[in-house]
Amino acid sequence: MTARLAPPYTTPRLKRTPAATKRDRPEAHVIGAAHTRFGEMWEKSYRDLMTEAGLAALQDAGVTGDEIDAVFVGTMSAGKLVGQEHIAPLLLDGAGLADRHLPATRVEAAGASGGVAFRQAVQLIRSGSADIVVVGGIEKMTDVSDADAQAIASAGIDQEWEHFFGATDAALHALMAKRHMAEFGTSRDDLAQVAVKNHAHGAKNPLAQFRRAIDADTVLRAPVVADPLTMFDCAPLSDGAACVVLASSTVVDSYRTDAVAVTGSGQASDTLALHSRETYTTLRATEQAARRAYAEAGVSAADVQVAEVSDAYTIAEILAIEDLGFVKKGQGGPATREGRTTFGGDLAVVNPSGGLKARGHPAGATGIAQVCEIVWQLRGVAGERQVKDAKVGVTHVVGGTGATAVVHVLEARRPGGEA
Amino acid sequence: MTARLAPPYTTPRLKRTPAATKRDRPEAHVIGAAHTRFGEMWEKSYRDLMTEAGLAALQDAGVTGDEIDAVFVGTMSAGKLVGQEHIAPLLLDGAGLADRHLPATRVEAAGASGGVAFRQAVQLIRSGSADIVVVGGIEKMTDVSDADAQAIASAGIDQEWEHFFGATDAALHALMAKRHMAEFGTSRDDLAQVAVKNHAHGAKNPLAQFRRAIDADTVLRAPVVADPLTMFDCAPLSDGAACVVLASSTVVDSYRTDAVAVTGSGQASDTLALHSRETYTTLRATEQAARRAYAEAGVSAADVQVAEVSDAYTIAEILAIEDLGFVKKGQGGPATREGRTTFGGDLAVVNPSGGLKARGHPAGATGIAQVCEIVWQLRGVAGERQVKDAKVGVTHVVGGTGATAVVHVLEARRPGGEA
Numbered sequence: 038m039t040a041r042l043a044p045p046y047t048t049p050r051l052k053r054t055p056a057a058t059k060r061d062r063p064e065a066h067v068i069g070a071a072h073t074r075f076g077e078m079w080e081k082s083y084r085d086l087m088t089e090a091g092l093a094a095l096q097d098a099g100v101t102g103d104e105i106d107a108v109f110v111g112t113m114s115a116g117k118l119v120g121q122e123h124i125a126p127l128l129l130d131g132a133g134l135a136d137r138h139l140p141a142t143r144v145e146a147a148g149a150s151g152g153v154a155f156r157q158a159v160q161l162i163r164s165g166s167a168d169i170v171v172v173g174g175i176e177k178m179t180d181v182s183d184a185d186a187q188a189i190a191s192a193g194i195d196q197e198w199e200h201f202f203g204a205t206d207a208a209l210h211a212l213m214a215k216r217h218m219a220e221f222g223t224s225r226d227d228l229a230q231v232a233v234k235n236h237a238h239g240a241k242n243p244l245a246q247f248r249r250a251i252d253a254d255t256v257l258r259a260p261v262v263a264d265p266l267t268m269f270d271c272a273p274l275s276d277g278a279a280c281v282v283l284a285s286s287t288v289v290d291s292y293r294t295d296a297v298a299v300t301g302s303g304q305a306s307d308t309l310a311l312h313s314r315e316t317y318t319t320l321r322a323t324e325q326a327a328r329r330a331y332a333e334a335g336v337s338a339a340d341v342q343v344a345e346v347s348d349a350y351t352i353a354e355i356l357a358i359e360d361l362g363f364v365k366k367g368q369g370g371p372a373t374r375e376g377r378t379t380f381g382g383d384l385a386v387v388n389p390s391g392g393l394k395a396r397g398h399p400a401g402a403t404g405i406a407q408v409c410e411i412v413w414q415l416r417g418v419a420g421e422r423q424v425k426d427a428k429v430g431v432t433h434v435v436g437g438t439g440a441t442a443v444v445h446v447l448e449a450r451r452p453g454g455e456a
Numbered sequence: 457m458t459a460r461l462a463p464p465y466t467t468p469r470l471k472r473t474p475a476a477t478k479r480d481r482p483e484a485h486v487i488g489a490a491h492t493r494f495g496e497m498w499e500k501s502y503r504d505l506m507t508e509a510g511l512a513a514l515q516d517a518g519v520t521g522d523e524i525d526a527v528f529v530g531t532m533s534a535g536k537l538v539g540q541e542h543i544a545p546l547l548l549d550g551a552g553l554a555d556r557h558l559p560a561t562r563v564e565a566a567g568a569s570g571g572v573a574f575r576q577a578v579q580l581i582r583s584g585s586a587d588i589v590v591v592g593g594i595e596k597m598t599d600v601s602d603a604d605a606q607a608i609a610s611a612g613i614d615q616e617w618e619h620f621f622g623a624t625d626a627a628l629h630a631l632m633a634k635r636h637m638a639e640f641g642t643s644r645d646d647l648a649q650v651a652v653k654n655h656a657h658g659a660k661n662p663l664a665q666f667r668r669a670i671d672a673d674t675v676l677r678a679p680v681v682a683d684p685l686t687m688f689d690c691a692p693l694s695d696g697a698a699c700v701v702l703a704s705s706t707v708v709d710s711y712r713t714d715a716v717a718v719t720g721s722g723q724a725s726d727t728l729a730l731h732s733r734e735t736y737t738t739l740r741a742t743e744q745a746a747r748r749a750y751a752e753a754g755v756s757a758a759d760v761q762v763a764e765v766s767d768a769y770t771i772a773e774i775l776a777i778e779d780l781g782f783v784k785k786g787q788g789g790p791a792t793r794e795g796r797t798t799f800g801g802d803l804a805v806v807n808p809s810g811g812l813k814a815r816g817h818p819a820g821a822t823g824i825a826q827v828c829e830i831v832w833q834l835r836g837v838a839g840e841r842q843v844k845d846a847k848v849g850v851t852h853v854v855g856g857t858g859a860t861a862v863v864h865v866l867e868a869r870r871p872g873g874e875a
Contacts, residue, residue: 062481062583062584082616084616108725113541114535114541116533116535116536116608116611117535117536119615120611120615120619121611121614121615121616122532122533122564122566122611122612123564123565123566123611123612123613123728123855123856123859123860125565125725125860126725126726126727126728126855126859126860127614127728129725130727130728130729130732135725135726135727135732138724138725138726138740138741138744139724139725140575140723140724140725141725141860142563142565142572142575142576142723143563143564143565144561144562144563144564145541145542145562145563145564146542146544146561146562147541147542153561156559156561157561157563157576157579160576160579160580160583160585161579161583163583163584163585164481164579164580164582164583164584165481165582165583166579166582189535192535192539192540192541192542193541193542194542195540195546196538196539196540197501197503197540200539304559304561305557305558305559306527306544306545306548306554306557306558306559306560307545307554307557308545308549308554309542309545309546309549310549313549313554321557322557325557436542437542440542440545441542441544441545441560
């Protein structure tokens with residue numbers, strides 16, 4: 038059969054010349070950012086949420102519909118959760134923009150869908166084909182039963198080799214946690230401290246799903262989801278939408294003087310199945326995505342003051358701060374326990390929004406909500422949860438157990454100047 | 457609530473400067489193309505199909521895994537059809553490339569998913585961030601019941617306002633056909649002639665699902681799906697995968713001397729719901745996508761010798777050849793009946809592959825299979841179905857009833873020269 042896949046071809050191949058290097062190209066800047074409250078939003082439909090976030094982001098940017106060149110949207114499982122595929126045109130229709138006939142594209146990478154959508158918009162601006170691009174992210178997860186939603190959330194792991202045999206997203210993260218504990222002495226309490234920190238942060242975020250501080254005992258005494266992870270080690274199922282507006286270098290100065298530059302973008306993948314990887318305690322996709330994003334931006338982990346990272350499970354944040362290079366491998370637990378990743382610590386403040394754990398985790402919306410938070414931090418308008426003198430921020434989002442990771446570097450930009 | 461979506465912002469907005477114009481940038485070229493046979497492939501899994509097409513395309517391009525910079529894949533409903541979201545990393549894993557940790561992105565736009573995925577790859581190359589990009593498209597539609605597959609296929613129309621009330625993708629296309637007949641005198645036989653032509657073409661395509669010619673009576677006497685459309689007016693449910701390899705201007709000459717240049721790319725959207733549009737007999741999304749693609753390429757419809765267009769239903773091809781500008785509005789039926797769009801006609805040969813109707817329509821794979829066909833035509837290796845002296849080809853794919861349309865212009869490229 039393989040021989041019939043393509044007509045025969047006989048012209049000799051030539052050797053490859055060196056890869057292209059970075060060119061003189063337009064760069065992307067965030068000029069508008071908004072997200073709905075995250076939570077159980079039974080009174081709002083999928084398109085209600087999308088429209089609410091979209092219009093708020095346009096208003097924040099001062100952009101009218103006539104100025105938009107393209108739209109992207111990240112969503113994980115609209116097909117299974119609300120029965121609707123093909124949602125990108127819906128977003129435009131909801132905003133009253135259907136008659137502009139804009140390119141509107143949905144991208145999907147499980148829990149990393151929002152981050153991947155954001156990256157497509159950045160690349161479109163860098164291609165010189167667009168000046169204003171709108172990127173949304175959305176998920177409505179509470180219109181189906183909890184059991185169905187958990188099964189759907191596990192569509193981001195390998196169906197044939199993991200989920201079919203009973204593994205869930207949570208169970209695989211529990212394996213990663215156990216292994217991290219065995220290799221590096223990470224304690225059950227270290228994991229709990231991630232949830233404690235992020236709930237404390239979320240308490241200061243008016244848009245968060247959970248706005249109350251908890252203590253370690255609450256985490257440790259909660260029902261076990263997959264040993265050692267309890268309910269409070271796991272991000273909730275959430276409804277919500279988020280939206281940002283990007284502008285090219287060419288037009289950004291016409292919009293706002295406090296635009297945030299996207300100076301680095303990295304995306305990487307790994308095997309879908311956890312068991313195929315050489316290690317359970319490092320996400321190679323995060324490492325690679327971070328390496329690429331830092332290289333583009335010309336920064337290192339030490340330059341970052343604020344980061345929104347994936348904490349779909351408490352172990353995920355510990356892996357993230359290690360794989361992003363904020364601490365050495367194995368030091369994620371102690372760094373969290375010692376308060377180094379919260380306000381007043383010596384490292385980047387990690388998940389000032391409350392993270393996926395407390396702000397909530399509407400899968401497709403998460404990657405865009407992270408960008409919103411970093412933009413607000415770099416603008417200096419994050420209120421009670423403002424990170425002092427934040428100049429360089431990072432977003433990091435993961436799909437499944439790490440088969441996709443996306444990292445972006447965002448930097449405060451001085452009026453008329455470079456990042 | 458809206459007021460709380462984003463922190464307050466008070467800096468005055470400035471006026472917008474003119475949009476950026478096209479820059480000096482790398483362009484994209486197709487250097488490899490392959491697809492599996494389309495049909496009911498119960499003996500092959502989703503990942504089997506994907507891997508088969510992917511490896512064949514790499515072989516056709518003479519590209520090794522080490523040279524790939526990024527991967528895109530278009531699929532409509534893997535989540536519902538095979539229970540798996542997050543399929544982009546699977547494609548890499550299947551090809552033995554997981555350890556390269558490449559960016560791998562799934563895009564979705566119902567039946568236009570493949571076309572939109574191809575466009576993302578073109579834009580990535582234009583951004584200067586990648587030299588070699590692989591784009592796959594896949595769908596496995598026959599592992600669920602026909603009824604379930606039909607319902608899933610209708611996830612590309614508006615769930616809340618169309619499908620919930622009993623409308624299907626076929627029923628809405630039947631409305632479009634009825635209206636076209638009323639407005640322009642298109643006959644029931646004109647519709648049948650689209651199927652007759654495409655079956656005649658498909659009979660010459662070894663990879664087609666249906667390889668037998670039919671006559672108009674076969675179409676007219678077949679069971680009615682949605683009046684006036686019979687079973688032979690509708691493309692089948694299919695399994696299949698397709699893959700192409702793109703190279704930037706920088707490296708293309710190192711691979712092949714008969715690379716095909718992607719000189720124009722256009723994508724456009726419309727309301728998801730048919731009833732919200734001002735007309736049922738013109739797809740504004742196709743018109744706009746074509747206008748943009750032709751403008752980029754500097755060609756007009758009259759320059760095109762070969763086209764692969766959406767014929768998910770016979771009426772769809774009639775709309776397509778009108779909205780792409782091959783004939784005036786209302787003349788699609790007569791042009792088809794008079795043989796102007798087949799071999800020996802005076803217009804572009806439309807769907808020499810057999811189209812969605814006869815080659816088959818694995819939703820996400822279709823847009824990429826169209827690119828394969830045009831590449832083979834422009835290379836001059838299409839065998840029995842070769843269009844003579846083909847220099848300019850067009851691909852056109854539609855999602856749902858036209859809420860997304862994607863048009864690409866591909867041109868034969870002389871060694872070392874421009875398209």
